Amino acid sequence: MAGRIRVGIGGWTYESWRGLFYPDGLAKTKELAYAAARLTAIEINSTYYSTQKPESWRKWADATPDGFMFSVKASRFCTNRRVLADAGDSIAKFMGQGLDQLGDKLGPILWQFMATKAFDKGDFAAFLGLLPAKLGDRPLRHAVEVRHPSFVDPAFVDLARDHGVAIVFADHAEYPAIPDHTADFTYARLQQSREDEPTGYSPAELDQWAALAGNWVAAGDAFIFFISGGKARNPAAAEALIARVS
Template identity: 65%
Template sequence: MGGKIRVGIGGWVFEPWRGTFYPEGLRQKDELAYVGEHLTATEINATYYSTQKPATFAGWAKAVPDGFQFAVKASRYCTNRKVLAESGDSIAKFVNQGLVELGDRLGPILWQFMPTKKFDPEDFGAFLKLLPASVDGVPLRHALEVRHESFDDPAFFELAGQAGAAVVYADHPEYPALRGHDVGFSYARLMRTREEEDSGYASDEIAHWAAMARGQGAQGDAYVFFISGAKVRAPAAAQATIAALGQQ
């Protein structure tokens, strides 16, 4: 069964986007609404650094149109630790901070691990068992962004698949580009935009990402985020991909 393809960026507050993506004079408080009008998803970065209020999530949900979704970056206190199996309390605090206020705008949760974090099958398996399937009756979907080559291991993919968690595909000069099992949705983070390219990536590369998203979308919801790299070009790359998909 096919899904919906959503394409976006990381966050929405970035000064160099003012005058390049955002029109001159647009009020900062209207920037998220502008993202909602022109893209179909964004990652929430603030949740990685600190706990947010339920009213904040509700406000974000109201700022964007139907169909738009937020991927929520999990707290660093869950993932940046020596023993992942001990993160249960932090995970509970994170998922219960008010994510449900996003309603149908809630996309996947992104669990990002440090590049130095190596694959420990026992500990990582224990961590995956701590990830809740839902919160207050709202289903949760989990995406794992691992950045150490030791995760390029059949045992990791098996654990992720058993947990129903997507493995994030990363286009990055240093992190491994991993593809996990089909779990009903996919998640890509594309991090090599270049400032000299008006659309971040060359036109043939944009066509490649659009084709990848189309293929993933045939299997379930597909999320594609342009982040990092030449971040000033991320919105243009997202818009070019949306255009290539024929969504606008």
């Protein structure tokens, strides 16, 4: 089942992007529209820290072209807890804040866990069971980013596959890179871009990511985000990868 490759960045507001990615003098209110015209996805990160108003979600949808997609990072109150099985109320609050206003521009929900959170099979299974299959009539896709080495475990992979949840492929110096395909889409966060490289990753490295994206998309949609690292270069990295996979 071939899919579509979408490539983007985390957020769209970063001072160092002004004059480097965004033209000098571009109004901050126009930044999202400018970025969305050049990229094919953006990961919304502000939702990890705070709840957004429904009108904000509508405004973001209206500022982006047809075919564009957002992924949304779930609230830390859902994932940064000792007992994940108790996250039901927090998940419901997060899902009810207005995500539906994105319409068909709503992509995967990213559930990110702290590096200190170790794998507990029973508790993690309970958490995955709390993730809603739909928002209204719209089917949802979920991805989990785990950062503790204990998750390098076949039992974790089996759990994710049983629930149809994607395991984030993380390009990071310290976090595990788990390559198993467990859902009908792939979610990758590339976190080792460099400030001294104009495109964040070298041309040879971007060629390798493009080849890997070609493998991923053979099994469904692929979402690839350039996050942190040499953050000032991430838009250039995304544009360079888009040029390779178009």
